[in-house]
Amino acid sequence: MVIQRLGRGAALVLGVCLAVVSAGAAPAEPADSAPVDFYDVPTPLPAGVPGDVLKSESYPPALTVPNQVGPWPSGAQRIMYRSTNAHGEAVAVTGTYFDASVPWTEGGPRPLVVFAPGTQGQGDQCAPSKLFAEVVHYTPPLDFAVEYETIQVYALLSRGMDVVVTDYEGLGTPGIHSYTDRRAEGYAVLDAARAATRLPDTQIGDDSPIGLWGYSQGGGASAAAAELQGTYAPELNIRGTYAGGVPADLRAVAEKIDGGVGTGLLGYSVNAFYAGYPEIRGEIDSVLSPYGREVLDEIATQCVPETSTRYGLHRTSEWTRDGRTFAELIDTLPNVGAVIDEQRIGRLTPRSPVLIAQGRNDDLVPYAQARTLADDWCRLGATVEFSVQEIPPIAPGFVIGHVLPAGTVLPQALGWMTDRFVGAPAPSTCNA
Template sequence: MSPRTRMPAVVLALLLSTAALVPAQPARAAVTIPAFYTPPNTLPAADGALIRTEPLPLALSLPGISGPLPGRATRIMYKSTDSTGGPVAITGAYLEPAARWTGGGARPLVVLAPGTMGQGDQCSTSLALQRGLIVGTENNQTTLSVGYEVLAVYRLLAKGIAVVTTDYAGLGTTDRVHTYVNRVDSGHAVLDAARAARALPGTSVTADSRVGLYGYSQGGGAVAAAAELQATYAPEIAVTAGYAGAPPADLTGVVAGIDGSELAGALGWSINGFAQAEPELRPILDAYLTDAGRAVLTRLSTMCVGDAILSYAGKRSSAWTRDGKTLAAVIAAEPALKAFIDDQTIGTRKPSGVIRVATGVFDNLVPHAQARTMAADWCRLGGTVVYDPIVLPWTVSPLLNHFGPLLTDQPTAVDWLTRRLTGTPATSNCASLR
């Protein structure tokens, strides 16, 4: 049975918590979304083709001698292909650095894949770059979104590296629900962002620019997926190196880690996203969800990380189902759902470029073990992998155990990626991974 044949049934099960709750069209966001984010009715044929662009004012910008610091930003919308093989419009941002590139050769390009921002369109990284902190109340809902990825973006710009960020499928664009942690959707979004950046006029990126990938958490999974898909989906985008921090490579393990944590709302985003990708799953969801569970999923579909933590920290998915089953138990009980989840696994294909996989050894939100397993599986497939376990003190908070390494490892990750983009090789430590 092909993955495409298995997907519907499987997701149906996963969406057991989301079937009727996921609307055919996304619910209205808690903040008004600019008209730029509404896709046109007809999309270009080519993946990575630009649909529209406009100047993007940055929330944090200073005047410089030759232009704004850290650079000039452009909001972009580009075409990609989703996991069903259909066309999808994706938004993002390209940032041209004010700093010179001193590493030799053409200025390199890094695709930054954002970490978890939420599922409401107002949570998109391109809007966060413009607004910094998004706080608003509409439709009886308060939203709170912090553009934390600006830290990594500005570190890269300070090195003279051009950056393009993706908002992923359905995050920002108003025509569909964001397909959270969907392996193919996110991998394609990353690779097509590189294509779009190359097509953007008036930049210093050229065909000779080395390409790097950077992401943590959801972004780490997107980078890992893109590295696996590059050879077949975007062979002309040669990936020099990538940083995949704390990637959710095995969703079965991640579901168990997130349930009952501060970020329990991410379970709803996963379910909503799977239902968006595979509408046939919705009837299966109905068999498990209570009316209250459906209401939770609908509400989560318009939330950002901040509001989800405030509203659902510590909640368990068992409260959403009729028989009290957790989402992990539902997945185990439904072969179709398990098959869909298995198809999302990252680590089954050789990655392109050298990839640094870093994960906190005490990360129990996006469990350390499953990320390390992905790195080891890549090694067995002949990939060039640098595995780096991050040791920080254990805390009682899974959220801190997960986001601590994001901050402490970021300078190292940016420096490591910069060296690869100068042409300095990295030595794989696959021999240390069993």
């Protein structure tokens, strides 16, 4: 399809990225064997329980260097494990387990961090377990992705923590990625922890200390996992959760994001809920224009750079029949409104301490709704530290105010997580 009115800033960013990076390539299949796709899901799924490992394979991450004990900072296994969707049905989810090649020196058993990645996209090519092997993915003209989460994952590995990264439901595997679906993402995170404890030949066991970690979409997924753990995975030894830039209230996020570089990300959510909740399909179809339907179908196959380039700096009002935005339409569609309300994070109590980090001037995920999440959890009796990242507004609408806090809070988050693993008392700002 001809590119629809490129977002100016997003197009410039993409062009610069394409000029300074080159794509890696996954190892080719032997010429005398038929290609085997790791992401093919067994049908039907074998009997089992959430967290069971369905298959695994070792692969070399693109950014590693050899040393005396193996690749630094880690080798990797691509895994497929059993999880649960938002409606309680068994699904297969993929991910990557990283076995740190440096020692854990803080005392006690080596810990495991379950890493919930930020927004990658909705196309299968965007799955982190694929991008860790490439770092950069590019197919002309605009199918482009960079595995930016390598920075945070390697920071954790460099401290001697093992890491398992979930791809979430439907990213890499068949079906639509369950983007911002609170339960589906939270279950995928918790079951990734279970899967890591069941892999053979690892140092991670049933009683290993576990931390949950994520920013942006990953912040929402790790926050959801923290409050769902008590009922879904109470046996896990979770010591703490770092959740940054948490989209806890999707109504507020939809209003904030529309019109900026990230407008197309709303399409990921609409696609996820359209696929996962049949009761809302008629309502969505009734408000979408033919162009809007075409846009959503295309977005379902894209990674973030292409989505931002094509649809950034536009508004979702361009996709509807009467010119109202998605945020304006939510309250006019009762079934849609009910599904969005179900995604609200902050109504259950995390069993372990939480660090919430939020930029004061975040231009993608509103500050106020993150503050409300912290207050809600405090009222429920959780131990919460709320860390405000005071970064001034920079080019509002271009997500700089959302991206920078992930970097400024990283040293604090690493120290905070280390303290949870060594048993230090968790700080709280609930009474501040």
